[in-house]
Each structure stands twice: as C-alpha cells, then as structure tokens.
Amino acid sequence: MTTTPTSPAERLRDLCGGRVHLPGDPGYDVARTPWNLAVDQRPAAVAVPHSAAEVADVVRAAAAAGLRVAPQSSGHGAGPFMQRDLGDAVLVRLHELTGVTVDPAARTARVLGGTLWQDVVAAAAPHGLTALHGSSPDVAVAGYTLGGGLSFYGRRHGLAANSLRAVEVVTAEGSLVRATADDHPDLFWALRGGGGSFGVVVALELDLLPYADVFAGMLLWDRERAPEVVPAWAAWTREVPESVTTSLRVMSFPPLPDLPPFLSGRQLVVVDGAVLEDDDRAAELLAPLRALGPEMDTFARIPAAGLTGVHMDPPAPAPAVADHAVLAELPEEAVAAYLGAVGPGSTTSLLFAELRHLGGALGRPAEGGGVTSHLEGAYALFCVAIAPTPEAAAQGVADAAAACAAMAAWTTGTHVLNFSDVPVDLATVHSDRYERLRAVRAAVDPAGVFLAQHPVD
Ligand SMILES: Cc1cc2nc3c(=O)[nH]c(=O)nc-3n(C[C@H](O)[C@H](O)[C@H](O)COP(=O)(O)OP(=O)(O)OC[C@H]3O[C@@H](n4cnc5c(N)ncnc54)[C@H](O)[C@@H]3O)c2cc1C
Structure with missing residues (x-):
C-alpha cells in the first residue's frame, strides 16, 4: 500500500538514510536548532546528509517538490532567519559532512562542506601550518569563507575568501561542480564573498599559512x-x-x-x-x-x-x-x-x-x-x-x-x-558588482532554489 504525501516535504522522507526530519518528528527540534539559539527556525524539513551524493538527492527532491533549499553548516550565521519564515524550505544541515585532508607540500587543505575551523587548525598544526580562521573555533569554514572571512591574520594576509583555490558545489539541478579560477570562473568569483545563494558547498580547497x-x-x-x-x-x-x-x-x-x-x-x-x-x-x-x-x-x-x-x-x-x-x-x-x-x-x-x-x-x-x-x-x-x-x-x-x-x-x-544579523541588501554591499552576481545566480539557479541568509535575488 502506498501513502499519499501530506506535505511536499514528505517526498524527502526516505533520503539521507532516514536523516530527514519533518515537523512533529522526534528528531525535528534538535535538527533544526542552529548555533544561535535565539533563532527559532522552523523549516518544512531538515536534511542531514553524509555525502555529496545525498546532498544532490535532497536538492533534486526539494526542487521537484517546489521547496527551496537553505544550506547551513553550524548556524552561527542564522540571525537573518529570525526575519524569514522557512516554512517553504528544506534546511540542509552540513554538520555531519565533515573532514580535512592537508597537503603539506602544496600548503593546502581540502575540507568537506560542514567542517569547523577547529578541525582545520588541528589538522594543519602538525605540519607547522594554520589557516585564515576567525576568532571562534566552532564557526564553520563554509559560511565564514563565503561571507569573506575576517581573521586575526587578516591585515597581513587578507580575507579568507581570497585563500580559496576551489569550491565544490551541488547546483540547483543536483550536479556536482568544481569551481576554480579556470573552471566555472564566474561561479568561483561569486562564491568568494557572495554567500550561500549559488549551491550547497560540499568541499572547499584553501591555502594554508606557514605559521606553527x-x-x-x-x-x-x-x-x-x-x-x-x-x-x-x-x-x-x-x-x-x-x-x-x-x-x-x-x-x-x-x-x-x-x-x-x-x-x-x-x-x-x-x-x-x-x-x-x-x-x-x-x-x-x-x-x-x-x-x-x-x-x-x-x-x-x-x-x-x-x-x-x-x-x-x-x-x-x-x-x-x-x-x-x-x-x-x-x-x-x-x-x-x-x-x-x-x-x-x-x-x-x-x-x-x-x-x-x-x-x-x-x-x-x-x-x-x-x-x-x-x-x-x-x-x-x-x-x-x-x-x-x-x-x-x-x-x-x-x-x-x-x-x-x-x-x-x-x-x-x-x-x-x-x-550582519539581519538580511543585507547585497546591492548596497557589492554596488557595481551586483549585476554580475545576479547574472551568475540566474545562470546556476534560474528557479531560485537556494535560500541564503543574505540572498542574491
Ligand atoms: C561567536 C562568533 C564569532 C565569530 N567570529 C567571526 C570572525 O572572527 N570573523 C568573521 O569573519 N566572522 C565571524 N563570525 C561570523 C561568522 O563567520 C558568520 O556567522 C558565518 O556566516 C558563519 O558561518 P557558518 O557556516 O558557521 O554559519 P551558518 O549559519 O551555518 O551559515 C551561514 C550562511 O552561510 C551559508 N552556508 C553555510 N554553509 C554552507 C554550505 N555548506 N554551502 C552553502 N552555503 C553555506 C548559508 O547561506 C548560511 O545561511 C562569528 C560569529 C559568531 C557567532
């Protein structure tokens, strides 16, 4: 016997090995709670993928169900969602998609989409290396770097977004794209400071700093x-x-x-x-x-x-x-x-x-x-x-x-x-660059599936 889905989000229920939580499910409240506990976000569903393939499944199913997709790693930056009802969105929480691989010779690290800075710093330290992390160990690399990234190394080494060499993203159609200066350069440009409007980041490759x-x-x-x-x-x-x-x-x-x-x-x-x-x-x-x-x-x-x-x-x-x-x-x-x-x-x-x-x-x-x-x-x-x-x-x-x-x-x-704890009008931040940002968004996400805390509309 088949059951009739009662909400569009029901169609996602069997994804991620069952780690999809809908309102009323026992795991929903824990799964929807961001680091910033003042934000009472209540999405249509919360998905907790363990792999890029599971992320792609969620994005495709959400888009097919007419739902938006809000990527979130730690929830440190959830503040703007105080002003945005997430009832039309699937929250994709990346905190179980984590891991760091350091290449000491190249002085780079590849980190999975939900990794926290403390794990990058710990993996780099045995090689006498570190990274352009911020003040807090449990902020995630993805949201911090997509937003620019202000470090105590910053006045010497610049914004963390400039340390990115590659970003692997699940796009709105559920494809995995690796954006670099040479491949998908417009997307790579937009990701480095444009926020989470362009896809779910499942991995980042970044330069490390030579400080033990x-x-x-x-x-x-x-x-x-x-x-x-x-x-x-x-x-x-x-x-x-x-x-x-x-x-x-x-x-x-x-x-x-x-x-x-x-x-x-x-x-x-x-x-x-x-x-x-x-x-x-x-x-x-x-x-x-x-x-x-x-x-x-x-x-x-x-x-x-x-x-x-x-x-x-x-x-x-x-x-x-x-x-x-x-x-x-x-x-x-x-x-x-x-x-x-x-x-x-x-x-x-x-x-x-x-x-x-x-x-x-x-x-x-x-x-x-x-x-x-x-x-x-x-x-x-x-x-x-x-x-x-x-x-x-x-x-x-x-x-x-x-x-x-x-x-x-x-x-x-x-x-x-x-x-910024409230949604920022990115046109005021990026001024003459905003039209290019919108064009990249229109190219990679024409239906506007992704929902970032500071959206590119
Ligand atoms: C205690 C504290 C200390 C901080 N210190 C600093 C600091 O020193 N320097 C600094 O620059 N900032 C700092 N911040 C701000 C922090 O960098 C932002 O809140 C940032 O958005 C957090 O990223 P996150 O991924 O941890 O948070 P999240 O809330 O998970 O993400 C914020 C947004 O980033 C996007 N995003 C996150 N993960 C993904 C992903 N995998 N794929 C696609 N989009 C994604 C989404 O749009 C999401 O809404 C601090 C914040 C706090 C609360």
Whole structure:
C-alpha cells in the first residue's frame, strides 16, 4: 500500500538514510536548532546528509517538490532567519559532512562542506601550518569563507575568501561542480564573498599559512579604564604595521558560576589579536598598550592552534542578537561617541561592543579575487547581546542599534556580511558588482532554489 504525501516535504522522507526530519518528528527540534539559539527556525524539513551524493538527492527532491533549499553548516550565521519564515524550505544541515585532508607540500587543505575551523587548525598544526580562521573555533569554514572571512591574520594576509583555490558545489539541478579560477570562473568569483545563494558547498580547497606559532593574546582592564584605553588603542591602530590585527571590546558579563572570576559579573575593556613578528618586535609594538597597566596580559608566543582561544568566544551554542556597522575612521569624536554609548556609566544590555581593526591587506583588492576580495573602511563595529528570552532579545536589538546609531557619523553605509544579523541588501554591499552576481545566480539557479541568509535575488 502506498501513502499519499501530506506535505511536499514528505517526498524527502526516505533520503539521507532516514536523516530527514519533518515537523512533529522526534528528531525535528534538535535538527533544526542552529548555533544561535535565539533563532527559532522552523523549516518544512531538515536534511542531514553524509555525502555529496545525498546532498544532490535532497536538492533534486526539494526542487521537484517546489521547496527551496537553505544550506547551513553550524548556524552561527542564522540571525537573518529570525526575519524569514522557512516554512517553504528544506534546511540542509552540513554538520555531519565533515573532514580535512592537508597537503603539506602544496600548503593546502581540502575540507568537506560542514567542517569547523577547529578541525582545520588541528589538522594543519602538525605540519607547522594554520589557516585564515576567525576568532571562534566552532564557526564553520563554509559560511565564514563565503561571507569573506575576517581573521586575526587578516591585515597581513587578507580575507579568507581570497585563500580559496576551489569550491565544490551541488547546483540547483543536483550536479556536482568544481569551481576554480579556470573552471566555472564566474561561479568561483561569486562564491568568494557572495554567500550561500549559488549551491550547497560540499568541499572547499584553501591555502594554508606557514605559521606553527604566533605572538597573540589579550590585554584586559576594568571598564573604568576605557576612557584611557579606547583612545590609546584608536591612536595605536592608526600607526601599527599590517602585521598587527587586533580588536577592542567593551564587555559586560553577568555574574555566572561557569565564568572565571576575572570575567564573572565584570565590566571590562579587552584588546586581543595577533602580532606576526618576532618576540622582540612584538613586545616593542605592544609597549604603548602595556604601558596602560592591564590587569591581565596574556600576549605571548603560542602554538598557532591556540589563536582560536584568545578572543574568548562562547564555547557552546548561545542565544544572541547583534547589529553592526563599518566605520571609515575612528577620530577622537568617534571615540567619545563610542565611550558615551558603552563606556563607564552607560547601562546598555550588550555583552560586548567590538571594534575590529580593518585595513592593510583586508583593505586592498586582491588580484584575481572574488566578489568580496577586500573590505572598505577602517574598523568593523559589532555589537552583541545575549538573548535568552524574547524580552532580552528586544532589549538587545535596541541597545545594539543604539550603539551603532551613536557611531552613525563615521559609518560607511556598507556591511561586513559575516557580522550582519539581519538580511543585507547585497546591492548596497557589492554596488557595481551586483549585476554580475545576479547574472551568475540566474545562470546556476534560474528557479531560485537556494535560500541564503543574505540572498542574491
Ligand atoms: C561567536 C562568533 C564569532 C565569530 N567570529 C567571526 C570572525 O572572527 N570573523 C568573521 O569573519 N566572522 C565571524 N563570525 C561570523 C561568522 O563567520 C558568520 O556567522 C558565518 O556566516 C558563519 O558561518 P557558518 O557556516 O558557521 O554559519 P551558518 O549559519 O551555518 O551559515 C551561514 C550562511 O552561510 C551559508 N552556508 C553555510 N554553509 C554552507 C554550505 N555548506 N554551502 C552553502 N552555503 C553555506 C548559508 O547561506 C548560511 O545561511 C562569528 C560569529 C559568531 C557567532
């Protein structure tokens, strides 16, 4: 006896060895939950493929059933789906399609579609190599790199998207395509900064960096010291060479037993990042900040794999809301505005308001690069609040927006896709490149099957 499908998604039920979860199934809630726990995404189905062939089966079946396909690796970037009902989409979660193969001679790694940075870094380390990863170990390579990819190696080595040599994608018709500078060059161009609108990425091949160790760490002061530290860091970042990539955050931690005493219940100002110099030169460069007498100073030479720990990103999924802006500069007036918004005496609910130093190789177009080969602007402002309840989320959204608004006089109006918690109009980001991006999308996905958090429409 055959049963009549009750929803289009029922047609996918037997795919992926049964790892397709529909609303009401026992596995649905776990499978649909992204890293960002504030995002209550409720797709028509969640598929958890173990191979590129299973991904292709899901894409073909979803398209035939009139459903869209939303690829997701870790769910760190799920924020924009707060504003998008996924009821017409199959969420393809790639977290079980993982693995890393390092070619030490070529200094490259091939990583499967859902692999996390921590696994790439661990596989590269025995060869004295590392990668253009971000601040957090459990962000996935795919979403981070398709969105550009801002690393603490960035001012010297540029965006992670420029480190891609090949991207293997399951297209809307269910074919597996390997895009490189020579094969499918338009698709390769679009994938490097255009996001997840072009297919499900099932593997990426990327250049590694020749660092076995790195001078890195953080400096920490009580927030009361922010009026000295923030202007000093702003002036310092105007002078430091490209070998230095750092961030400054004003942070507020709730009193929690899980947090170490130096964080629990404290309001702080923290500078962290990497200095790609020998120890003496690194110490010389850091001297002006160390002269401000930080309460903690962990800057030292560490194994390169340790760089994913210096930013103290949450070690497990968390509910968060965010807002961001790109700043063209950070003059004294902007520092004063930042301090007014989040410095001593302010009562914002933000966990942190971060200023990431851009420029250097991050600011220069890369030869032969993709749609996002560099970032305009001098600093990325990234404001994040923990949002365990709808009320906290509403307050956090308001406070993050207020902190960004306080800096409006210095913003460029553009976006760093990876820091955007709401769907970004890519036409504003890619301006004169947007028509080419749309043309690539129309060629590889004419029916608009793929649904990215920052869509190309
Ligand atoms: C704690 C934390 C720290 C961060 N630190 C940094 C940082 O240092 N530098 C930085 O640049 N960014 C950083 N980010 C932002 C992060 O890079 C983005 O959220 C990025 O989108 C995460 O990629 P993901 O694949 O892990 O997330 P996901 O939410 O899984 O993916 C985001 C989007 O990428 C696309 N995508 C993901 N996987 C695939 C795939 N296999 N095929 C096709 N499309 C795919 C989809 O469009 C998806 O909607 C951080 C975020 C958090 C929460």
